[in-house]
Amino acid sequence: MADIKAEEISRLQAYLQNKFKNNGFALKLRDKTKDSAEVLLNGEFIGLIYKDDEDGGLSFDFNMAILEEDL
Numbered sequence: 001m002a003d004i005k006a007e008e009i010s011r012l013q014a015y016l017q018n019k020f021k022n023n024g025f026a027l028k029l030r031d032k033t034k035d036s037a038e039v040l041l042n043g044e045f046i047g048l049i050y051k052d053d054e055d056g057g058l059s060f061d062f063n064m065a066i067l068e069e070d071l
Helices: 006-019
Strands: 025-029 036-041 044-052 059-063
Touching: 006 025, 006 036
Parallel strands: none
Antiparallel strands: 025 036, 036 044, 044 059
16 A cells, blocks of 8 residues: 555545535545545545555545444
């Protein structure tokens, strides 16, 4: 995993807002680890986006846990 950069955060945030037609998405760099960013929806933490640049390609992985008690 590689460090995620501020300009990538901006592009990913715009992508999520456009893809889901919701301006409530916001991404925030994490304090202690630099390979991922927090994903917030209307100010509520919903998951993490990780940067992966292994195997010669670049991708971003969105990870969102859904607890049974939240269903």
